[in-house]
Amino acid sequence: xxxxxxxxxxxxxxxxxxxxxxxxxxxxxxxxxxxxxxxxxxxxxxxxxxxxxxxxxxxxxxxxxxxxxxxxxxxxxxxxxxxxxxxxxxxxxxxxxxxxxxxxxxxxxxxxxx
Amino acid sequence: xxxxxxxxxxxxxxxxxxxxxxxxxxxxxxxxxxxxxxxxxxxxxxxxxxxxxxxxxxxxxxxxxxxxxxxxxxxxxxxxxxxxxxxxxxxxxxxxxxxxxxxxxxxxxxxxxx
Numbered sequence: 001x002x003x004x005x006x007x008x009x010x011x012x013x014x015x016x017x018x019x020x021x022x023x024x025x026x027x028x029x030x031x032x033x034x035x036x037x038x039x040x041x042x043x044x045x046x047x048x049x050x051x052x053x054x055x056x057x058x059x060x061x062x063x064x065x066x067x068x069x070x071x072x073x074x075x076x077x078x079x080x081x082x083x084x085x086x087x088x089x090x091x092x093x094x095x096x097x098x099x100x101x102x103x104x105x106x107x108x109x110x111x112x113x114x
Numbered sequence: 115x116x117x118x119x120x121x122x123x124x125x126x127x128x129x130x131x132x133x134x135x136x137x138x139x140x141x142x143x144x145x146x147x148x149x150x151x152x153x154x155x156x157x158x159x160x161x162x163x164x165x166x167x168x169x170x171x172x173x174x175x176x177x178x179x180x181x182x183x184x185x186x187x188x189x190x191x192x193x194x195x196x197x198x199x200x201x202x203x204x205x206x207x208x209x210x211x212x213x214x215x216x217x218x219x220x221x222x223x224x225x226x227x228x
Binding site (some may be wrong): 004 | 150
């Protein structure tokens with residue numbers, strides 16, 4: 001079975017530009033979460049989507065937005081990029097069930113802002 | 115809100131020696147606890163989790179962690195490490211009822227040498 005997939009793998013953008021990152025969850029998983037991992041730190045929660053609705057938002061500015069599509073894939077959008085947005089962006093999917101309390105992470109998208 | 119503290123940023127250890135990676139957390143609500151491992155240039159993999167029941171949880175590759183509610187700790191241990199255990203280890207918590215909004219510690223780099 002395919003795991004969580006993310007695209008692109010790497011991305012280089014300039015300050016002020018916009019970026020869209022994509023994530024496909026494991027088949028059957030309806031919940032997708034996004035995390036930002038700055039070099040040398042642990043991942044920080046950005047968003048959670050379940051059944052196409054936002055179910056949680058971390059402490060990130062409004063420049064960050066996301067959505068989930070009917071096939072449960074998801075996009076993370078970041079506007080007006082700053083140098084500090086350079087990070088590994090991780091997507092995770094999970095089953096929302098009593099025994100499904102774990103997240104499966106994708107390999108991430110490495111974003112570099114210059 | 116929750117917070118996680120991993121006091122050791124790096125832990126060097128010789129192969130076949132025992133190791134303990136420390137994790138303490140703070141939360142005003144009940145939490146689930148997790149350990150994730152991240153190999154170089156890869157996403158996060160779940161190592162083990164505590165949801166309820168027995169406070170000692172074990173992974174298939176010899177790691178174990180014990181939930182100590184009074185000390186708000188969830189230390190990770192392995193009696194004999196291998197070179198292949200070299201990786202970054204992250205402790206994480208989430209409010210009970212969900213594992214989709216994880217709060218991570220800053221990570222501990224386990225470096226195993228001959």
